[in-house]
Amino acid sequence: MTTNDVVTIGSNCIIDNDGRFFLLAEIEAKVPGVEIDPIVIIRITADQADKLIEGGLQLCTIQDEPPVAPPGFEVEFKCIFQDNCKAFSIFDVENSTDEAVLVRISLEEACQQIANGARRCTKIRRPFL
Template identity: 55%
Template sequence: MANPVTIGSNCIAKIGSKFFLISEIEAKTTGVEIDPIFAVRTTTEQARRLIRAGVMRCKIQNTVPRPTRGKEVELKGVLFANGQIFSVFDVENSTDVAVLVRINVAQAQRLISKGARIIKVIRRPFK
């Protein structure tokens, strides 16, 4: 039987001068589907080593990704990190990636008022 808890999209984001591990935890079994995204602050050295080990860099862009045939796009929430704000999307096609889209305060407030979650950020790096 497969483990019902896995890691989904994950990547390293450099936001300003700080690095964050963006990771989706997926818990799926009959009648259950839980898949939040978290951000964990890393040191520069941790980010460098994770990237060298194969963790992708996050895609940061100014436009919302669009679903197409074979590509699903799901808004996961709003991320406040290092003085910047992003809407975070889980994009699934042949891969599972997180895409961060730069937004302003008004856009963030609008998304949150419509039910978007605020993505939890663990702000102190693990050593």
């Protein structure tokens, strides 16, 4: 195993929250006995979002119901993302590839899940210019 194999990027996509854009990336650090894979969300500008999409990055899937794992897939709840009076539960859907799926939830439900121990997504609030 090389150091290049220890830390990789899993699911990644662009969140469009009513014209506010974010880069979502799952950072995966894995060695025998250790698996760390948080979701990190970074605010980006509309121009940065456009250029990343032109470069091949996809928009995140946003839906109203949690994803259901088809045979051979695994669905894992990752964290709660709140922005601009909206909230989402984020799930990682994986088989041979990773996909982040955002599920719309109410702010009340987000606060309740966090109070019950759900992790908040790590969020960087200001774009890198």
